[in-house]
Amino acid sequence: MSFGLALLALAIEAGAGYPDALFARVxxxxxxxxxxxxxxxxxxxxxxxxxxxxxxKGAAALLALVLAALISGVAIQRVLLALPGGSIALAALASSLLAQRSLHVHVSAVARGLSVSLDEGRRAVSMIVGRDVSRLDAGGVARAAIESLAENFSDGVVAPALFLAVFGLPGALVYKAVNTADSMIGHKSERYLAFGWAAARLDDLLNLIPARLAAGLIAAAACALPGAAPAPAVTAARRDAPRHASPNAGWPEAAMAGALGLALGGPRAYGDTMVDGAILGDGRREATGADIIRALALYRRATLALWAIFAIGAFAAG
Structure with missing residues (x-):
């Protein structure tokens, strides 16, 4: 167990993110x-x-990817832990696999964009969702941003941090490799239905626990946010998540909808393809920029709850 490593990595990523200069260089x-x-x-x-x-062939490619991530993670972790101050260096490296800060930045940009104009809101939300944003009204833009915040809280924060805490850097790298493969080839298109099948199924498996933990964290965080409601978050997650096309994404999205009194999900367009998604939550359909701000406040509290879990784990292990 590496709860202390995960907690330190979360703190480093929250404070510094992933520097643009480093991204441009390597x-x-x-x-x-x-x-x-x-x-x-x-x-x-x-x-x-x-x-x-x-x-x-898709399964073989995924196996090669997983082995590359696992072997490199084991090698890097062993080398760093053998050095003075290696634990801090390992946490700094592991922080690159988390997305607390960048997720907050990108979703905040949507709220700011909507405060300027619908076009600016659409432009900002297009950076974090794959759907056709040209058809979205202001409420659709706000819902898309909140849905992305909830889903990415699960697979961009909770899941990699949990794998880091339980399996160290190798586990976090394997998770991130599979999650990246799913986002690239795990689609039900003609090209990827067969080749991306293994990536999509393994990603579903790896996210079973993190998605439900994320929903629980959102519901718990609602206790600390005025105007949010934990009970409807739990009810919406249990009732509506199974109706989502994904076995995992519906849990944090439905919990977010219930906590904020919104109705998320529903029909959306991907190019010329319309997807008739399930409605999550039974609140207001017309979300606003103010609701994005409330969702971000809930997200920060849910993230702090995750930190608290790892702090307790690190204390108990110590």
Missing amino acids: GHPVTWFGALIGAMDRRLNCAGESFAMRRA
Whole structure:
């Protein structure tokens, strides 16, 4: 167990984020994984082959990706922990796998954009969602931002931090590699239905516990936010999450909707494709920029609750 490592990594990421200068010079673990996934996609995902062959090749590519992440994580962790001050260096490196600060920055930008104009709100939300934002009204922009905040709290903060706490850097790297693969090739499109099948299924499996923990943290955080309600958060999560297309994303999104008295989800467009998503929560459908601000306040409290869990774990382990 590495609760102290996870707690220190969370603190470092919250304070410093991932510096732009460092990203410009060496990239980011997600871009490194992305480059490897893209290379394997171009090399192995051949349209002329059978569905079974493409699915087998996708599984083999995922296995190679996981092994690369696992081996590099074990090697890096062993080297750093053998050095003076290595634990701090390891936490600093692990902090690059978390997204507390960047998520808050990007979602805050949507609220600021909406305060200027609908076009600015659409431009800002297009940086964090994959749907067609040109069709969104102000309420749709606000809902998209809040949904993205809730979902990414789970797979951008809770999940990598939990894997870091339980399995150290190797576990966090494996999680991030699989999550990146799912975002790139885990789609139900003609090209990726077979090749990305293994990535999508493994990502679903790895996020089963983190998604439900994220929903619980959001509900708990509602106790500390005036105007938010923990009981409706729990009710919405238990009732509506199973109706979401994803086995995991609906849990934090529904909890966020219930806590804030909103109705999130619903129909959305991806290019020319319409997705008839489930409605999460039974509150107001017309979200606003003020609701984004409230969602961010709830997010900060939920993140602090996660910190508290790791602090208790580190104390108990010590």
